Amino acid sequence: MKKFKDREQIYLGKIRERTKELQCMYEVARIITSSQRLPEIFSEVANAVPMGWQYPKKCCCRIFVDQQSYHSANFKESSNRLQSNILVKTERRGWIEVHAPAKISFLKEEQDLLDGISRTLSSVISSDYEKKYLNAQLLHADRLSTIGQLAAGVTHELSEPLANILGFSQLLLKNPELTPSIHADLKKIEKASLYARDIIRKLMTFARSNPGQMNAVSLNDVVHEALFLFESRCAKENITLCLQLAHESELPLIVANSGQIKQVLINLVVNAIQAMPNGGTLIISTNNATTTSATFVSLVVKDSGTGMSKEVLDKIFLPFFTTKDVTEGTGLGLAVVYGIINSHKGKIKVESSVGVGTIFEILFPLQSKR
Ligand SMILES: Nc1ncnc2c1ncn2[C@@H]1O[C@H](COP(=O)(O)OP(=O)(O)OP(=O)(O)O)[C@@H](O)[C@H]1O
Ligand SMILES: [Mg+2]
Structure with a gap:
């Protein structure tokens, strides 16, 4: 039982992290497509990035582009940091960093998220810099594929615990000694997890790159x-x-x-x-x-x-x-x-x-x- 509980805690922790990352990516996508000027976009993105990290209140972000820097409101320099280059057609135009106090260790997924954000910023700069404003349509495909990759991670983490919830509730429903009220409650759990499974399947279809049997x-x-x-x-x-x-x-x-x-x-x-x-x-x-x-x-x-x-x-x-x-x-x-x-x-x-x-x-x- 303890082992089961520990596993459950690990699942929940991972799900929380992936959800935060997804929300962060959404926010970045929203800012980028809001058709503002680039400096405003970079400032807003710097403020939004920490929300995707394990310890959002302790992390801060700085973006350097073309000799200009943009900070999140709470920026505090630290030697403990993650960094990702902003490359435009192989030229390094700047970089994005997340700083955290020395005690905090970063996750591999956080580096992946930062790389995803820097790629998104690169496409913002590269395709539309000359026009000064964004062409949201061009970015659409990039944004969707990034969200797709993140959604794939989230759905993967959710599927297994959900299959457990559904499986165990269906197993319990087979017990002939259940009182009517427990039976009704279990039916609700079963219905809710079937609904959640449907949503997860749809999200998986959104994220999948392989169409299956052709x-x-x-x-x-x-x-x-x-x-x-x-x-x-x-x-x-x-x-x-x-x-x-x-x-x-x-x-x-x-x-x-x-x-x-x-x-x-x-x-x-x-x-x-x-x-x-x-x-x-x-x-x-x-x-x-x-x-x-x-x-x-x-x-x-x-x-x-x-x-x-x-x-x-x-x-x-x-x-x-x-x-x-x-x-x-x-x-x-x-x-x-x-x-x-x-x-x-x-x-x-x-x-x-x-x-x-x-x-x-x-x-x-x-x-x-x-
Ligand atoms: N043919 C259409 N005419 C007008 N608006 C549309 C049309 N198709 C889609 N939309 C708009 O796009 C939104 C998203 O559509 P989508 O099919 O993804 O979700 P939904 O229809 O709201 O919910 P679901 O399909 O999950 O039941 C809709 O809520 C609606 O505002
Ligand atoms: Mg619809």
Whole structure:
């Protein structure tokens, strides 16, 4: 029992650390995409960095870039420090440091986190320095992949203890001598851990770079299979559903995990339906697009719903970002879409205009022809 408790404490400690790191990365991502000038970004990042460390109140941060330095509010120099270089196209443009009192030892994960932050700062400086302001769109992919790496660490740490909670509660539920109230409590534990497992699975899909089992897939078949579930719901909600599918003979097969592509379509369609509470038109189309440089197959989901502001659009692929009520959304639908399309080496384009509607276009690189 003691051993079990000790292990539990270790798990909890690790989970706490990974969560802090994730929050720190979120905060850095938020600051970077807030479109301020670079000096303000560096000052705010220096203030935010300590929150990701084991002892946030005892740690402080300093960033040097192009002979300028930026400190966190509580900065106190120490010889006990972690450092990571800010490299722009192999040129060292500066570095970022975290200082702590001598007694404190740093974790390996903290060095990884600092390296992640310095890489993010490098991309801030490199791509957009000349323009003085950030182009949030360019950074989006970098930011998401960093958050993906951190999410993978967090979910990995959470899966095992959660499997224990679920397994033991299900084992206890088999006991015929339970009182009704204990039985009811155990059922609640089981339900809550199944919910948490679902969230973890979605986060894993967001972070995963491997799509799993791949086959030759017809996008039109995926559309038919997925939409079968939505026909009556659309009719009930006064939504006209239009399919504009490319002719089978003109639509090359893609190499994909068909279950995951179906999941992508379902998530996009659910969002589109939720964006049209007073009805509207939902158009799903497939196309074979060939440009001089590449051939790809596209899947387009277009709605005439509420549309999104630029602020919302900038954040839609972030895990847990939602504008919906807690009962309606967890903010993981598009994070899952992003993870799946990324692992298929595809691209996602989004156009949206408030009051007019939204178009999601997914491009699959072509690997085989009929
Ligand atoms: N078609 C759309 N029209 C308008 N807003 C959209 C559309 N698709 C996504 N959004 C916006 O993007 C946010 C994130 O979408 P996402 O699917 O990731 O999460 P969610 O729908 O809120 O929750 P979940 O999918 O986990 O149930 C939504 O809350 C909504 O604000
Ligand atoms: Mg959704």
